[in-house]
Amino acid sequence: MSHEIYARVFTTAYALLATSALVVGASAPFLAVLLFTPVTASWPLLVLTAPSVGPAFAAAHAVFGSVARDDGAPVVRGFLRAWRRHGRRAAIVAGAASAVLAVLAVDVRAAWGTPVGAVAIPVLVVLAVLTAVTALVALTGVVEHPDVPLRRLVRACLFLGLRRAHFTAVSLVVLWVLAAAVGAMPVPALALLTGPALYVVWVGSRATLRPLRVVPGSEPDPRSVAAR
Template sequence: MRRTSHETYETVFSVAYLGLVTNALLAVGLAPLLAVLLTTDPASSWPLLAVLLPLATPTLAAAFAVFAAYSADPTIGVIRTFARTWRTSFRRAATIGALAAATLVVLGVDAHAAATRPVAAWAVPVLGVVALLVVATTLLALVATAEVPGARLRAVLKAALYLGARRWYLTVVSLAVLALLVGLLAAKPALAIGLATAPLLYVVWANSRFSLRPALPAHEAPSPT
C-alpha cells in the first residue's frame, strides 16, 4: 500500500485551513445580514435586508479574492488577503450591492403590484427572471472586482450583465449553488455557516470566473480544465 506523501498532507491541511478560516471570516462579515435572515420573516423584513446587502457584498468580494489568490499561490495569508481586499474594495463592492438592492426592491414592488392585475400571468415571471439576472450580475461583478480591482465599475457591470446572459448555462449553475446555500442556511444554519458557506461560494467563484474569462486579462483568465 502506497504511503500518503508529505505534500498530500500539506495540501489537505491547506485546503481545510482555507475553508475553515474563510467560513469564519464570512460568518463575521455577514453576521448582520445572517442575523436578520435567520430571526425574521424576509417577507416583512426586506427593507432592512435591502439596507444590509451593500454592507455584505464587500465580504463576498473579499472571499472571492481569497479564492483567487489561493488558486495562484496556496501559501497566501488568508486573513491578510481577506482584510486587505475588504478594505480596498469596500466602496466598489458596496456600490454594487446598493445597486443590486435598489433594483431588487423596485422589481419586488412591481411584482407585488402586478400580482393582482390581469398581467400577472406573464409580468411576474418576467420580473422574476430579471431579478435572477440581477443576482447573477452582482455575483459576476463581485468576482470581477476581486480579479481586476482596477477595472472601471461601469465596464465591470456591463461585462457581468452581458456574460451572465450570454453564458446563461453557467449562470444557472451559480444560481443553483447559491440557492442550495440559502436552503441549507434555512434548514441547518449552524452547518451552513460553520462548514458549507466557503466551499459552496468557492464553486460559485470558480464558475463565475470561467464565465468572465473573455473579459479577463490574458494572465488572469483561468485555463480550461
C-alpha cells in the same frame, strides 16, 4: 498519498472553513436581520444591510485566488486586505442589486393575482435573475479587474453572464442550496458550507470572466466581449 498532497488538502480545508467564518462575520448585520426577523416585515432592513454581503463575497474570492496561486498565502490577513481594497466597489454592486431586487419583488407582489400579472410577472422574474447573475459575476470582477470603471465592468459582466449561462446557472443553484441549508440548520450550514459554496461561485465567475481581457489603460467594451 505524499506529504505535499496532505498539505494541500489541509490548506484547502482550512481556507474554506476560515473563509466561512470570515464571511459570516463580515455579513453579520444582514444575516442577523435575515435569520431573526420576519422577512415580510423587515425587508427594508434587509435592503439596508445587504451591501455588507458584497465586500465579504469579494474578499472571499480574493482569498481563493491567492490560495490557488500560493498554498502559503495568508487567509485572514488576505481577507481583511481584500475587504479594505475592494469593499467600496463591492458594496455598491451589492447595494444596487438588492435595491433592484426589492423593487422587482414589490412589483411582483403588486401584480400577483391581477390580469396584467400573467404578462408582467415572468418579465419581472427574468429581470431579477439577470440582476442576480450580473451581481454575482461583478463581485468577482471587482477583484479580478480592480482598475476597470464599475459601470463598464457591470455591463461586461451582464453580457458574459448571459453568454456563459451554464457557469452562472451552477452558481445560482449552489447559492440556492446554501440558502435552503441555512434555513434548515443555520449554524452548521453557515459554518461548513459558506466557504465551499462561495468557492464554486468563484470558479464559475472566474471562468465566466475569462474572455474579458483588459489592456492596461483601456476599458472593456461589452459589445466586443459578447462577440467572442
